[in-house]
Amino acid sequence: MTRIVITGAGTLNPLGANLADTWSAFSAGTCAIGPLTCRDVERLSVQIGAEIRGFVPEDHFPRTAISLLDRFSQIALVAARQAVAQSGLEIDEALGLRAGVVLGTAGGGNTTVDDNYRAVYGEGKNRVHPFVVPRLMHNAATSQLAMEFGLKGPSFTVSTACASSNHAMGQALQLLRSGAADVMLTGRSEAMLCFGGIKAWEGLRVMARDTCRPFSRNRSGMVQGEGGAVFVFETLEHAHARNATILAEVAGFGMSSDAGDIVMPDVDGPVRAMRAALADAKVAPEDVGYVNAHGTGTAANDRIEAQALHLVLGAHAGRVPVSSTKSMHGHLIGGTSAVELLACLLALQDGTIAPTVNHTETDPEIALDIVPNTARKADVSVAMTNAFAFGGLNAVLVLKRWI
Amino acid sequence: MGPEVMQRNTNTAIGERVMAIIAEQALIDASDLTPESRLADLGIDSLGLVECIFGIEEAFGITIPFNANTPDTPGFDLSSVGAIISEVENLVARQAA
Numbered sequence: 249m250t251r252i253v254i255t256g257a258g259t260l261n262p263l264g265a266n267l268a269d270t271w272s273a274f275s276a277g278t279c280a281i282g283p284l285t286c287r288d289v290e291r292l293s294v295q296i297g298a299e300i301r302g303f304v305p306e307d308h309f310p311r312t313a314i315s316l317l318d319r320f321s322q323i324a325l326v327a328a329r330q331a332v333a334q335s336g337l338e339i340d341e342a343l344g345l346r347a348g349v350v351l352g353t354a355g356g357g358n359t360t361v362d363d364n365y366r367a368v369y370g371e372g373k374n375r376v377h378p379f380v381v382p383r384l385m386h387n388a389a390t391s392q393l394a395m396e397f398g399l400k401g402p403s404f405t406v407s408t409a410c411a412s413s414n415h416a417m418g419q420a421l422q423l424l425r426s427g428a429a430d431v432m433l434t435g436r437s438e439a440m441l442c443f444g445g446i447k448a449w450e451g452l453r454v455m456a457r458d459t460c461r462p463f464s465r466n467r468s469g470m471v472q473g474e475g476g477a478v479f480v481f482e483t484l485e486h487a488h489a490r491n492a493t494i495l496a497e498v499a500g501f502g503m504s505s506d507a508g509d510i511v512m513p514d515v516d517g518p519v520r521a522m523r524a525a526l527a528d529a530k531v532a533p534e535d536v537g538y539v540n541a542h543g544t545g546t547a548a549n550d551r552i553e554a555q556a557l558h559l560v561l562g563a564h565a566g567r568v569p570v571s572s573t574k575s576m577h578g579h580l581i582g583g584t585s586a587v588e589l590l591a592c593l594l595a596l597q598d599g600t601i602a603p604t605v606n607h608t609e610t611d612p613e614i615a616l617d618i619v620p621n622t623a624r625k626a627d628v629s630v631a632m633t634n635a636f637a638f639g640g641l642n643a644v645l646v647l648k649r650w651i
Numbered sequence: 652m653g654p655e656v657m658q659r660n661t662n663t664a665i666g667e668r669v670m671a672i673i674a675e676q677a678l679i680d681a682s683d684l685t686p687e688s689r690l691a692d693l694g695i696d697s698l699g700l701v702e703c704i705f706g707i708e709e710a711f712g713i714t715i716p717f718n719a720n721t722p723d724t725p726g727f728d729l730s731s732v733g734a735i736i737s738e739v740e741n742l743v744a745r746q747a748a
Contacts, residue, residue, distance in 0.1 A: 293714075453701050453719045469720040547720040635672060 251484040252424045253650060254593070258330025260323045260437070261587045262298035262477030262577050266330055270587070271594050274602035275406060275623045279576050281459050281471050294455045298473030298578030317380050317392065318357035319439035321477070323583075324389035325396060327478040328433055332397060335480040337431065337527035339397050339537025343417045347431040348401035349393045350420045350489055351478075354582030355440045357384030361633040362444040380527035393433055393478070393511050402466040410542075411635035412436055412582035413476075414643035417589070418501035420481045421645075430486040430592070437476025438583035441488075448470060452511070454546050460579070461593050462543035462572035462604055463618045466639040470544050473578025477586035496596050497648040499630070500529025506640025511634055513549055518542075521642035525632065526560070527613045533561045536568055537628035538595040540588045541618075542636045543572020543604065553634065554614045567627055571619040575605040585635040589645070592631035601626050663709070666736045672706040673732060686733025700729070707735075712740040734744060 255401045256518040257267050262280035264270035273280070278409070280298045289295060305314050305322050326370075332339070339347060355422040360383040367373040382388060387405040392402050404425050406416040412435035420434035440446070449472060451453055460471040487494055502524025506517035528531060542553055573591045578586055600623050607620035636642045656718035667681070669711035684693075692698060697719055704715050715738075716726035729736040 451701075451705070453704070453717050455718075456720070457718065468718055504710065509698075512696075545720075547722075 250425045250427070250454055250500045252421050252481055253407065253484050253487050254479050254498060255482050255487050255492045256331035256333070256335030256480035257477065257495060257589060257590060257593060258327040258517055259475070259477035259587060260300060260326045260335065261448060261477065261580065261594050262300055262612045263475050265303070267590065271598065272574065274573065274591055274594055275547065275600050276513055277576070277605045277622055278427065279459065279605050280473070281578055284441065284444050284446070285445070289474070292443065292446055292450060293449050294529065296459065296471055297446070298471060299441055300475050304547055306369045309483035315377070316382055318360045318383040318388060320353065320357060320437045321383070321389040321392045321478050322438060323437035324351060324478060325392055327435065327437065328393050328396070330461055331478045331480050335482070336490070337480065339399070340377065343431065344400045345397040346402040346429055347399045348400055348423065349390045349399050349433045350404060350406060350416045350423070351370040351390045351393070351434065352406040352436040352582050353386050353389070353438065354407060354409045354415030355438060355445060356386035357388055357441045357490050358440045358445045362442040365444065371493065389437060397433070398529045399433065403645040405442070408643065409581070409639055409640045410579070410581055410584060411637035411641050411643040413585035414635040415632065415641070416496070417481070417563055417586070417645055418503060418643055421498050421501050422484050424481055430483050431643050432481045433478055433480040434481055435476060435586035437584040438581045440581055441472060443476045456545060458605050460500055460575050461606040461608065462541065462545040462575050462614065463611060463614045464607045465602055465609035467545045467547070467550065469546050471578045473580045475577065475580050476583035477590055479589065495593055495651050498645065499648040500525045500527070500531065500646035501644070502526070502528055503643045506642070510642050511638050513552045514558065514640060515552050515556050517554065517640055518620060518636050519559045521636065521644045522556065522560040523629045525644035525646045529648065531630050533566045535630050536561065536564070536632050537626060538592065538631040539568055539570040540591050540631065540633040541572045545572070545575055549636065551613050553636070554616050557616065566615055567617065569601045569619045569624065570616045571604045573602050576602070585633060585643070586634050592633050592647050595626070595628040596629050596647060599625050601628070607619040663739050668710055669707060669739050670732060672710060673703055673735070676703050684732050685702045686731060686736070688732045690729065707739060711739060711743050713739070713740065713746055
């Protein structure tokens with residue numbers, strides 16, 4: 249079977265504005281959760297989140313372009329430029345026809361929707377900016393990337409709530425394996441830290457009061473974040489032909505549906521997704537050296553995920569480092585598993601396991617080595633990353649170290 | 652509903668409205684509820700509970716402290732229909748004060 253590798257990674261997320269800064273923050277156990285600064289924040293009962301600070305769109309885009317770019321598209325473009333630069337790809341007309349984009353999203357242009365609903369409903373305006381639709385549509389970022397780099401092959405957007413990035417990267421993997429393309433840009437960004445975006449989550453009563461403490465007994469829920477990451481996926485043949493530096497192999501992908509509850513997670517669905525991903529990667533459970541957990545910090549997810557890991561990994565589940573980096577960058581919703589893939593790359597490339605920070609109380613129901621609070625060195629040749637979405641849609645990726 | 656109207660509500664009326672909201676979630680008749688009824692026994696799951704709380708908040712213009720991740724320390728007694736009614740009565744009284 250055609251092997252697929254990662255040759256570029258870029259990001260803009262609450263922990264850093266590029267791969268190196270994000271890796272440093274992962275290694276230092278930095279928590280980017282803080283007070284929210286969005287408009288009308290005083291009317292929110294959730295007042296914390298992980299915002300990207302210091303991002304000035306005008307530093308990256310001309311003013312005429314900004315009017316067409318929702319924040320989620322801006323983040324995706326910034327990340328994609330870094331990824332393409334790192335890959336060293338020169339995309340000419342011929343390669344453009346063999347290259348595409350698959351991104352995942354949950355909220356699409358949520359900020360644009362929020363701003364314009366406010367204008368027409370709240371402020372009684374009868375006119376909106378002409379570019380509302382091209383900004384808010386779920387495929388806006390995908391199309392902006394395709395236009396920026398001249399990618400004319402298979403391109404589309406995947407929407408599976410909090411598993412969107414993993415589903416997108418899984419699709420990119422399968423398109424490359426199928427021969428439909430030689431190079432794919434994939435990953436995701438999300439920018440939902442606006443009044444309406446947070447208010448909607450508030451309604452579910454699952455948001456944390458203090459901070460995000462995945463797997464800690466005193467956890468009180470999720471904390472939202474914003475940002476994303478974009479990767480260059482490439483067939484090994486194509487990467488070798490141009491002597492590209494390889495960051496890791498995308499070895500396996502598995503997905504499943506719970507067909508159970510619209511919000512409550514199930515054990516069986518995640519188990520089947522993890523087993524499918526490991527089988528696809530031809531990896532035995534005991535070879536997994538790091539698991540980046542879905543680890544949202546809700547009572548339900550963390551307990552169920554721990555049970556699922558024990559079913560899949562057996563006795564190895566108690567030994568393998570399992571961390572939730574959502575404790576640092578928050579839950580980036582559709583963009584979250586893309587940023588979490590950066591933690592997998594850090595484990596494979598640098599042998600550093602990003603910790604689960606904000607851990608203060610061991611939960612007897614979570615029999616996992618969650619790498620509490622401080623990063624750790626480990627020899628990792630296989631990393632698995634989980635994403636279990638609302639709606640019971642599960643997507644798991646397995647990466648292998650490239651030596 | 653304005654605060655003057657709220658004040659005119661007798662506690663019985665509060666209880667009846669709370670029971671009507673819970674009964675609607677449980678798909679049963681309000682007359683089948685007793686103060687001892689427990690929501691889980693009525694078939695109300697976590698989503699149904701969140702909807703009940705929302706319905707009560709909207710009906711009385713109050714905010715109920717509830718986080719689905721820490722149901723055992725809710726800051727609001729949800730253990731039975733009667734407990735919920737007396738918590739709502741307290742919140743309504745505090746609101747009117």
